[in-house]
Every structure is written in structure tokens, then in C-alpha cells.
Amino acid sequence: xxxxxxxxxxxxxxxxxxxxxxxxxxxxxxxxxxxxxxxxxxxxxxxxxxxxxxxxxxxxxxxxxxxxxxxxxxxxxxxxxxxxxxxxxxxxxxxxxxxxxxxxxxxxxxxxxxxxxxxxxxxxxxxxxxxxxxxxxxxxxxxxxxxxxxxxxxxxxxxxxxxxxxxxxxxxxxxxxxxxxxxxxxxxxxxxxxxxxxxxxxxxxxxxxxxxxxxxxxxxxxxxxxxxxxxxxxxxxxxxxxxxxxxxxxxx
Amino acid sequence: xxxxxxxxxxxxxxxxxxxxxxxxxxxxxxxxxxxxxxxxxxxxxxxxxxxxxxxxxxxxxxxxxxxxxxxxxxxxxxxxxxxxxxxxxxxxxxxxxxxxxxxxxxxxxxxxxxxxxxxxxxxxxxxxxxxxxxxxxxxxxxxxxxxxxxxxxxxxxxxxxxxxxxxxxxxxxxxxxxxxxxxxxxxxxxxxxxxxxxxxxxxxxxxxxxxxxxxxxxxxxxxxxxxxxxxxxxxxxxxxxxxxxxxxxxxxxxxxxxxxxxxxxxxxxxxxxxxxxxxxxxxxxxxxxxxxxxxxxxxxxxxxxxxxxxxxxxxxxxxxxxxxxxxxxxxxxxxxxxxxxxxxxxxxxxxxxxxxxxxxxxxxxxxxxxxxxxxxxxxxxxxxxxxxxxxx
Numbered sequence: 001x002x003x004x005x006x007x008x009x010x011x012x013x014x015x016x017x018x019x020x021x022x023x024x025x026x027x028x029x030x031x032x033x034x035x036x037x038x039x040x041x042x043x044x045x046x047x048x049x050x051x052x053x054x055x056x057x058x059x060x061x062x063x064x065x066x067x068x069x070x071x072x073x074x075x076x077x078x079x080x081x082x083x084x085x086x087x088x089x090x091x092x093x094x095x096x097x098x099x100x101x102x103x104x105x106x107x108x109x110x111x112x113x114x115x116x117x118x119x120x121x122x123x124x125x126x127x128x129x130x131x132x133x134x135x136x137x138x139x140x141x142x143x144x145x146x147x148x149x150x151x152x153x154x155x156x157x158x159x160x161x162x163x164x165x166x167x168x169x170x171x172x173x174x175x176x177x178x179x180x181x182x183x184x185x186x187x188x189x190x191x192x193x194x195x196x197x198x199x200x201x202x203x204x205x206x207x208x209x210x211x212x213x214x215x216x217x218x219x220x221x222x223x224x225x226x227x228x229x230x231x232x233x234x235x236x237x238x239x240x241x242x243x244x245x246x247x248x249x250x251x252x
Numbered sequence: 253x254x255x256x257x258x259x260x261x262x263x264x265x266x267x268x269x270x271x272x273x274x275x276x277x278x279x280x281x282x283x284x285x286x287x288x289x290x291x292x293x294x295x296x297x298x299x300x301x302x303x304x305x306x307x308x309x310x311x312x313x314x315x316x317x318x319x320x321x322x323x324x325x326x327x328x329x330x331x332x333x334x335x336x337x338x339x340x341x342x343x344x345x346x347x348x349x350x351x352x353x354x355x356x357x358x359x360x361x362x363x364x365x366x367x368x369x370x371x372x373x374x375x376x377x378x379x380x381x382x383x384x385x386x387x388x389x390x391x392x393x394x395x396x397x398x399x400x401x402x403x404x405x406x407x408x409x410x411x412x413x414x415x416x417x418x419x420x421x422x423x424x425x426x427x428x429x430x431x432x433x434x435x436x437x438x439x440x441x442x443x444x445x446x447x448x449x450x451x452x453x454x455x456x457x458x459x460x461x462x463x464x465x466x467x468x469x470x471x472x473x474x475x476x477x478x479x480x481x482x483x484x485x486x487x488x489x490x491x492x493x494x495x496x497x498x499x500x501x502x503x504x505x506x507x508x509x510x511x512x513x514x515x516x517x518x519x520x521x522x523x524x525x526x527x528x529x530x531x532x533x534x535x536x537x538x539x540x541x542x543x544x545x546x547x548x549x550x551x552x553x554x555x556x557x558x559x560x561x562x563x564x565x566x567x568x569x570x571x572x573x574x575x576x577x578x579x580x581x582x583x584x585x586x587x588x589x590x591x592x593x594x595x596x597x598x599x600x601x602x603x604x605x606x607x608x609x610x611x612x613x614x615x616x617x618x619x620x621x622x623x624x625x626x627x628x629x630x631x632x633x634x635x636x637x638x639x640x641x642x643x644x
Contacts, residue, residue, distance in 0.1 A: 054595050057587060082597035094592035098610025107606060108596035143610070160596065 001069055002085065002167035002200045004030040010063035011045075011052045019060065022048040024225035026064070028202075030168060035194055035201040037211055037236065040222030041244045046204045047091060049222070050172040054088040055081050068168065083112055085167030089157040089174050095145040101156065102126065102140035105163060112164050129159045132192075134185050151182040158189035168200035169193060175210035187213030208240040223247040276345035280356050283349035292348070295529040295561055297497050300468045302388055304416040304444045305350050310357050314387035315380050315413050317362060322374040324367060325403065331360040338363065338394045342420035343476055344448035351446045351472075354418045358392040364405050368398030368424065375404040375432075375621055382413025385440040391417040395431060399424035399452070404621060407433045410465075414442040421449040423457045425479065430458040432624060435498075436631070437466035446472045451511070453479030460619050461517075463490040463498045464631055470499040477508035486515045488530075489615055489628065491635045492558070494523025501531040502547070506540035515547035518615050520608060520635070521558035532564040532578065541572040551582040552611050554604075608636055 011023035022045045030036050040046050052059040053066055055078040066073040068084055076084060096104065105126060110116045117125075130139050133155040145153055154174055161169055171190065175183055191214060194201050203214060211219075211233065219235040220227045221244070228247045229235065277283065285306040286293040293305070302308055319327045330338070339355045346352035364376055380391075395405050401424065409415075423429045435443060443466055451457045455478075463469045475484045484504060492498045504513035519528045532547040551560040564578035585607060593603035609632065616628050 056591055077600070078591060078594040079597050079599045079603075082595055088595050090592070090595075094586075094588045096589055096593065096607065096610055098613035099606050104593075104596075104606070107598055107602065108593075111597035111599065111602065143614075164596065 002032055002198050003069055004168045004200055004202070005067045006053070006064070007066075008064040009049070009052070009066060010061070011048055012060045012062050013048070013058060014060070021062070022059075022225055023052065026226060028220065028227065030200040030202060032198045033194075033200065034218065035203060035214065035216045036218045036220060037203045037205060037216035038220050038222050039205055039208070039236065039239055041248055042206065044222045045225040046222050047172055050088055050170045050202070050204055053170060054078065054086065079111065082166070087161055087164060087166035087169045089154075089161055089169065089171045091173040091176065093145045093153045093157055095143070097143055097146055099144050100141055101144055104144045105140075105160065108160065108164060125163060129162045132162075133159050133189055135159065150177040151179065154178055154186055155182065155189075158186050161193055162189055165193070165196075167198070168202065170202045170204070172204050173206060174203075175205055175207060183210060184213060190214050208236045211236045221247055276347035276352075278340065278346060278352060278355060280349065280352045283346070283352050285349060292501070295531075296470055296499060297468060300442065300497070301444060302414045302442050304388060304414060304442060305348075308388040310353070310390040310416070311387050313389045313391065314384035315382045315389065315391070315411070315415065317378065317380055319376065319378040320374070322372050322376060324370045325372055325376055326363070326365040327376060327378070328363055329360050330363050335359070335361040335392075338420070339392070340420075341394055341396070342422050342448040342450045343478075344418070344420055344446070344474075346446075348446065348472070350416045350444050351418050354390045354392055354416050358390050361392040361394055364393075364395045366397045366401045366403040368401055370398065370401045370403065372401070372403040375406050377406045377408060380407060380409045382409070382411035382415070382437065382441060385412035385414050385438075385442070388414045389416070391415055393417070393419045395419070395421045395429075397421075397423045397427040397429040400426045402428040404430040404432065406621070406624065407431070408436065409434060409443065410436050410438070412438050412440055415444070417443065417445040419445060419447040421447065421457075421459075423449065423451050423455045423482075425452040426454045427452060428456045430460070430620060432460040432619065432621065433462070433471070434624075435461070435463040435466055435469045435471070437469070439465065439467060441466040441469075443469045445470070447474065449473075449475045449484070451475060451477050451482035451484050454481040455483070457482070457484045458620070459484065459486045461488040461490075461500060462628065463488075463500070464635065466496065466498070468497045470497075470501070472501045472503070474503040474505065475513065476505045477511045480509045480511065482508065483512040484514070485618075486513065487615060487618055488517035488519075489612060490517070490519040490528060491632070492519065492521045492526040492528045493635070493638065494557075495525045497527045497529075499529035501529075501533070503533040503535070504545060504547070506534070506536045506543045506545065509540055510542040511540060512543065513545045513547070516615060516618075517549045518552075518612060519550075519560065520552045520554055520611070521560055522554040522635075524557035526558040527561075528559075529561045530563070534566045534576070534578070536568045536570060536573060536576065538569045541570055542574055543576075544574045545576045546578065548579045550580075550611070552608065553582060553584050554608070605636060608632065
């Protein structure tokens, strides 16, 4: 089971001029096994939604609720959220100097499972995950995100998704900056993840391109901190043809 | 600043006016007792030095000294004429009162002599185990690596001591020498030490300073070159706890063409009153064309109440250089790094542990002596357990 319910979520960030409201009441439910795409123009609050669900300290929740299978996500620490089954693939993965990818993956897997993975199967699993994402076997010896190309960073995020195998994955602009080959490799990884039973995906993107590879069940148009419209996959086609003007012009 | 003009002009190869490195003298009388206002003493807590910087009596040593002797290497305490001949063998002309006093007063010298062409795989490990910090004492160590030899010497300082020390290193032409000095003292130790190295033509020198223990540890580590093509890598790792003062002063004096220096020091601080100082001086003299130098210092501040001073100084007297650069950064835990790790389920404590390990990891891996690398990883672990992770 994996049901992520977001109700009337309101979020502010601190600025020089005081707190600024970014999310103005977001309501969204991802039922068992559903993939939802959130699309919207720059600055509409898409990434804020992703990071505030994951618990980034920069954001202050001022109202609303987020629950995962009925559990209060907002009451959990960042790492508790991950251990409860949330995963955020980041738009800008962070460098951790001196910490190798293999050490990082093993530490994360141990934390998520509550016990160290069996060495033999784990090494095999890691190698398989890296290979499926076209990452060199020596990748494990490199320091986390240090000197990675943009494509390597995103493929590394998806390798983590597959190895940690959460209940719900939030993908924050995983497609941005990828060439067509890398986009396919990354999309295949996401599709392998969601082919499993009951996995939820919240796919945040600026472009419709990735939706040709990952077909969503629902599409939400995000404008000015709230959902302006929602529909099926056909809504993405409409956005492709018409852009966001119709939504953003209403704000002016 | 502390010497007369006549002495200064007599000693300088090509005179460089700088407050950073006063010219030296073997005559103790040429060095007035520092007041703490001098550039080279202003960071050091003189009151805690037990007079080692001034006129504390050098008493019979209370530090036990033992070593292993790999085949072909001579390790011995020497005295008399032989010891006297070794004073200043690295080209050292003391620029501090304590170094001048050590050379003037020590009755004997510990000599590690690696003959020319010897390839010694087993490190020479000298254990200096202090037994009484109430005894102020002096020590002189000479490490001589013969032409085209290859060897590693470890000086392991532990226990209780109040020591003024001069370590002179001579790296022969084409030799590959590593010197690792561990300051793993007990809390009451005071250690003032000056390491002076002469790097031979086309020689490769690695100097590693590791300072964890002691009340006050101050190391001056200087390098000069005995010909073109020499290369020096100066690595350092330090971890200051509450109340500790750990000071490292590096000086790469490029006085020969096509020489290299690469300095990388990393430190962590935790606890009230922990103070670290890193001074990285590089001088590129007129004659030193085509040299390369890079120096870097990074500090990780793990708790409130600590203070890290970090000062790179680069003086360039010639325009004909291959590369010269420096970097210095002092920071707390990076919130974005911690968030990234925690978003993968790793709890706060483990995330911090990973970040600190990572911070030191690359440096530790460069030491090149596996037993010491392993020991340092455990020491880092123990330091973390002591303070920063305790309350989480």
C-alpha cells in the first residue's frame, strides 16, 4: 500500500522582506500505484512542493497536512520520512566530498532497511543497478556527485531510487538537462520502479518530453502555488500545443 | 625584527624584506624573548608554553625514545662532535629563540640515517613517549635520506611532555622521502617544534603532520630546496577539542628553479575554546623560475565556541612561474549535504559522521602508510564520539 495525501498544503520561505508564501493550498492524492505529473512554469512552486514534502529546513509549513498511508509525514524528521518510504530525486544533487558512492549507497540501504544488506547480493544489486543506468562499474569508487556530469547525477539519483525502492518517489525535474539517450535510460529506470505493485510517483517537470516515456495517470498544472487545472495524459498534449500562457495570463 | 641588520644581510641569499620570515641566527642572544606582538607569535598563547619560548631550563629528558631499525638504516642517539656537526645540517638558521636554544643546548641528537640508494620498505618508527609534562625539555632529531634512497620515517609523539624540538630533514638528490609526525599527546602536553627540510635536486619529499592531542602544539614546518626539480608535498590533519591550541605554520621557500610545493591541511574543531591556526607561507624568490605551488587549508567547525585562523601568504619575486595558487575555507556543516544524506534515510548523527569522514578521507588516503591511515580513521572516529555526536 502507498497512498500519499496532500491536503491544503501551505508553505512559506524566509526572504529579506520577511516570509513569502510559495504554496497557497495544494491538495493532491496519489493512490496506490498511480503516477502523477505536475507541470508548470518556472517559479510556480513545483520544487517547493517536492522539497517541503521531503522536509527541507528552508521551507516552513504554515498549513495543511501530508500523510503517507495515514501517517503524519510533516511530524517526521527528514530521515524518518525517507525511512517511512518517501524518496526525492533531486534536481540538483549535492556533492559529498570523500564519501564514495558505494559507501553512501550501503549506508542509505542499511538505514532504510534497519539492517545491513547481505554483502553478496548487495554488490550484485548495485552493479546491476549501475549497469542498467549506463554507469561504469568504477562509478562506485567515485565520491558522491563530485565531478559528475549533469546526466551522471540524474542517473545516480535513479539508481538510488531502484536500490532503496521506496513506496512513493518524487522526481524533481529529473529530466532537465538530459540528452535524449540519458532521458530514455532514466525513464526506463522510473518505469521499472513503477512496474512494481503499488508504487506511487510524483513526477515534477517543466517539459512534456519525459511524459512520452513515462505515461502519467494524471496531469496537474501548477501555477502560482496551487493546482490550476487537472486531467489525464491528454492535458500534457494540450500544454505542449498551447504552453502555459493561458494560466499565467490570468494572473496578470 | 628580532635580529640585527648585519646578521640579516649576512644570511640572506637574495634578500627579501618581509615580516613573515625574519632572518635567523644561531646565537641565542640575537633572539629576544617574544612578547606575543610579533607577527610569527601573535596567534600563540605564550602563557601556556611553560617558558619554552623564553628561558625555561631544558632539563634531562623525561621522554622515552624507542625505535625499530630496518635493515640498512642507522638509527642512533649521537653526541659530541658528531651531534654538533648535525646542527643546522638542513640549512636551518634558527629564526626563533626556542630553535636557537635547542640547537645551542641539546647534548645529543637522534639520528636516522638512510644510506644512498637504499630502498627501505618498512617505515622507521620512532616512538617518543613523554612521561612527565612537568619537565621542560629539548630534543633534536635529524633525518637524513641519502641520494636516490627511498624511505619513510614516522615520529610518534604520545604521553605527557613539555618539549621544545627541532627536527632537521635532509633529502638527498633524487631521493623519495616521507616524514610523518604524529602529535597524539595527552591533554597536558606542550610541544613547540620546528621541522626544517632541505629538498635535494629532483628529490620527492612528503611531510605529514597529524595533530590531535596536547594542550598547545605549535609546529613550524619549513622547506627549502638544494637544487632545481625538487618537489615537496606538505600534508596536515588536525583535530582540536575544547581548550586546545593547535598551530601549524608552513613555509615553502622556493629558492631554486622548477621546484614544486603542494600544501594541503585539513582541520576540525569542536568544543569551547578550541583554537587552530594555519599559516601557509610561500615565497618564490627571483631565482625560482618555472616553479609550481599550491596551498590549501580547510577547516570544519563542528560546534560553537571554536575559532579557526587560516592565513595563506604568497610572495612572488619573479614573474616566470608555472602556477601559484592558494585556497582557504572555514565552514560549518553544510545543511544541503546533510539534507541530501538524510533524505536517503541516514539519520542526523550518521550523516554528520559520514561528512566528517569524507572531509578527512581524501587526505588520509594520501599518506601512503596503510597502518597509519587505518589508525587515523579510528582516531577521527574516537574524536567524533567524544563530542560532536554525543548529544545527538
